Amino acid sequence: MADPHVHILALDSATRVCEVALLSVHGLQRQRYERSHDGTGEHAETVLPMVDDVLRQADLEREQLTAVAFGQGPGGFTGLRVACGVAQGMAYALGLPVLPVVSLQAMAHAIDGDEAIRVVAQDARMGELYVAAYAQPESAAQGWQSLCEPMLISASDLPVWLARQQQQWGAIDIRLLGNASQAYPELQLLQLPGLVKHAQVLERAPAHAIADLAYLAWLRSEGVSPAQAAPLYVRDKVAFTTAEREQGQGGNPKARPVFEITRMQSSELGAVAEIEKRTQAHPWTVAQFEEAVAAGYEAWVIREADQVLGFYLLMVAPDLVHLLLISVRPESQRRGLGHQLLRHCEARAEQLGVEGVLLEVRPSNRNALDFYANRGFAQVGVRKGYYPNGPLGREDAWVMKKTLKPAGDA
Incomplete structure (x- = not known):
């Protein structure tokens, strides 16, 4: 051949x-x-x-x-x-x-369907599950996009974890894959709005x-x-003493706390400005963030427990929203937090009834261009000399837009 x-x-x-x-x-x-x-x-x-x-x-x-x-x-x-x-x-x-x-991720990729998010929950023995979440790719040239990297949680915690994640993802269809419900029959009773269980168990x-x-x-x-090349292990310890189990230990590492996205508070402006300083060449100051919040801009943070890990800032216009800033602290990147923030931003835009999200990005920032392109944004224009660029003078900005379906549309 x-x-x-x-x-x-x-x-x-x-x-x-x-x-x-x-x-x-x-x-x-x-x-x-x-x-x-x-x-x-x-x-x-x-x-x-x-x-x-x-x-x-x-x-x-x-x-x-x-x-x-x-x-x-x-x-x-x-x-x-x-x-x-x-x-x-x-x-x-x-x-x-x-x-x-x-x-x-391969399990999420293996079946057909048009749901927005797929959660894979696989039996990890000892009353625990391997769990990960993936968002639908924007095109056939992409794989399912990671929302939550694989982690280990107690099987009894899956309903609570799913319910809290669904609050952040919004009212969208979620398909549950894997053999968790077969290994733990009580999970067959799990009911959440928009949750679809796959009829065929993927082993x-x-x-x-x-x-x-x-x-x-x-x-x-x-x-x-x-x-x-190396295997991916999320459990390094497979046996616990009686004393350890009495203390509630049952996996290593324990499940990561659920990420929460909430409105930015004045007490968090310092942490937000520090993330901005560490991730941007020309960062906003605390005073600029204070002015933006006072002016009514949409300002949201993503946190793990009491720690701010990232944020975004949104200006609302009559027919669209303008994403001014979005950032995740360096040590928390590549965990799907940026994707969660962007999805939350899009959900807010739909709730506000606008047609799309607009943003600017440096053409030299290839990672950012790929990030937005992989999530459905397309270039619609150029702003000449938009960004300061140190001794090189000024750099253009690519204007990118994603068109949305406003809430309530068919």
Whole structure:
């Protein structure tokens, strides 16, 4: 057969079923080849023969592979090590990049549907769950976007956690995936407005979904060297003494506190200005924040317990809202907080009945441009010399807009 342009090999051994998938892409054409083996403790012996099988099906040699992907967890320690170790070994031998894929994200990606958010809750044993949340991608070229990174919570805490998260996400459809309700039947009674439970229990991340997400990551040049590849563990301790359990310990680390988004208070202006100072080249001052709040601008913070982790500032106009500032403190970035703040901003815009959200961004800030583009914003104009740029003088601003459906529209 003709050699397709890209060949992604995906491995998964996080559960009792070991799976191998090969995704071959040539232009708009895709072909998938898969093998699986059900047998706890047999993954190390069966995974490489399955790799050879899918390569024979595709009429390929190992040297024709583009990258090797694996489901990095969370999951059982031994199982995760098998897929990771085999991916590392093949990548070292063949000079290929490795593409680690979060297993819960692959589960969110594996089914069809148009709900806004998918929550994956997977049995972690010992009365606990691995939980993560993902937002619908803006286009087929993206994977489901992380809202809450994988964490460990008590199974009994899932209803409370979901209810509080739903308050922040707004009145939108949420699909619950995973095998949590099968492992803990009491969760089958869980009822929340807009909550949709998936009829088919997903026991694991399908290897073909891992391959799909790995291909998107490869397009973004997100491969890592074999030495950097590692499983994702959210539980480092699997046994607790009687005394520890009596003290309420049951996971390591414990579930992260629920993030809350609330209106900015005067007592928080100092913390907000400090975040602004640490993240912006030309930051606003406390006095400027005070003036904005006094003028009636929408000002919101996201906090964990009593600590402010980020904020946004919004100016309301007759037909749209203008996002003036949005920022997350450096040590709390890459946890989905910026995405939560932006979704909250969009929800406020819809509640106010306006048609869209407008913002400016430096064209040199590639991370910010990608962040907004991946969330549905498009460039609609340029403001010449909008930003101060130190010794270089001034820098233009790209004006970006996202059109919304105001609350109450069909």
